[in-house]
Amino acid sequence: GQNIDQPTEMTATEGAIVQINCTYQTSGFNGLFWYQQHAGEAPTFLSYNVLDGLEEKGRFSSFLSRSKGYSYLLLKELQMKDSASYLCAVKDSNYQLIWGAGTKLIIKP
Amino acid sequence: ETGVTQTPRHLVMGMTNKKSLKCEQHLGHNAMYWYKQSAKKPLELMFVYSLEERVENNSVPSRFSPECPNSSHLFLHLHTLQPEDSALYLCASSQDIPGGLNEQFFGPGTRLTVL
Numbered sequence: 625g626q627n628i629d630q631p632t633e634m635t636a637t638e639g640a641i642v643q644i645n646c647t648y649q650t651s652g653f654n655g656l657f658w659y660q661q662h663a664g665e666a667p668t669f670l671s672y673n674v675l676d677g678l679e680e681k682g683r684f685s686s687f688l689s690r691s692k693g694y695s696y697l698l699l700k701e702l703q704m705k706d707s708a709s710y711l712c713a714v715k716d717s718n719y720q721l722i723w724g725a726g727t728k729l730i731i732k733p
Numbered sequence: 734e735t736g737v738t739q740t741p742r743h744l745v746m747g748m749t750n751k752k753s754l755k756c757e758q759h760l761g762h763n764a765m766y767w768y769k770q771s772a773k774k775p776l777e778l779m780f781v782y783s784l785e786e787r788v789e790n791n792s793v794p795s796r797f798s799p800e801c802p803n804s805s806h807l808f809l810h811l812h813t814l815q816p817e818d819s820a821l822y823l824c825a826s827s828q829d830i831p832g833g834l835n836e837q838f839f840g841p842g843t844r845l846t847v848l
Contacts, residue, residue, distance in 0.1 A: 628775065657836070666737070666823065666839035667776075711776070721837070723776040 626650045628724035630712050635730045636702055644697045644710050644727045652717025658686050658697045659711040661726065667711055671697070699729075707731045735759055737840035739824050745846045746814065754809040754843045756824030764829045765807040766837065767799060770821040782807060783829060814847045821845070 627649045636642040648656070655674040659667040673679055673688035673695060685698040699706055709726040716722055737758045746752050758765060767779040781788040782801040796818075798810040807824055821844055825837040 632773065655834075664841075666841045668839070669836050672834055672836065713776075715835075719835070720778065720781075721776075725773055725775045 626716060626722045628712055628714060628722055630710075630724040630727045632725070633728045633730065635732060636699075638702055638704060638731055638733050640702050641698065641700050642702060642729065644699075644712075644729065646695045646697070646712035646724060648693050648695070648712070648714045648722070648724075650714045650716045650722055653690060654715040654717070654719055656686075656688055656695050657711075657713045657715070657721070658684075658695075659713065660708050661711060662708045670710075702731050704731050704733070737824060737826055737838050739822075739840035739843055741843060742841065743844045743846075745848065746811070747848050748814060748816075750814075751810070751812040753811065754822055754824075754845075756807040756809075756840055758805055758807075758824075758826035758838070758840075760826055760828070760838060762826040762828045762838070763804060764827045764835075765801060765804075766825040766827075767807065767809050768823040768825065770823055770842070776823070779809075811845075814845075816847050819845055819847045 630646045658670040660670050661667040671686035678687045683700045688695045709728045711726045712724040713721045740755045764783045766781050769777040779793050780799040796813050800808040821842045823842045824840040827835045827837045829835050
């Protein structure tokens with residue numbers, strides 16, 4: 625079966641750095657997405673990785689290792705508005721997105 | 734209107750009711766999706782329309798019926814639902830290009846409660 629694993633909940637302090645991990649087992653791989661979803665709102669696209677390595681976009685970076693079936697989302701200089709759920713999704717061999725259950729990130733002052 | 738819109742935002746219905754959820758995308762995309770989001774569970778893909786043709790997910794009960802009259806509009810018709818169908822229903826769209834990013838843009842969702 626296909627599976628995406630990510631921690632259910634994480635807590636971090638304003639101004640700090642947090643890393644949210646995602647491991648996957650899918651039938652084929654055609655890219656990995658990270659989305660952010662604030663409570664009661666639509667998921668919004670954060671990043672996309674298809675090759676191994678680090679993609680940096682401002683305070684957010686995403687890393688991929690295809691051989692390990694592993695990705696992480698790194699958030700720097702945390703702000704209160706970063707409190708949200710972070711969803712990891714993998715595009716499989718049929719180009720369908722397989723989603724993780726999301727990681728709820730709580731930022732404390 | 735911009736992006737992806739959904740109506741209604743909230744819906745409470747009895748098990749014998751018939752209702753419809755509406756989604757409209759203003760992005761010129763060629764694919765649209767219905768997802769079910771339950772608390773602490775992964776997004777469940779229900780239906781996909783690509784170039785107005787339906788890609789069916791066989792695990793979706795027949796009490797959910799999609800309709801895609803054109804590339805900008807998507808409906809989800811609901812009838813004789815069960816309490817376990819209570820969830821957030823999200824619509825999304827994407828521009829599907831072979832080998833492309835094909836990022837999905839989501840609407841705000843309809844919070845459905847079945848009594």
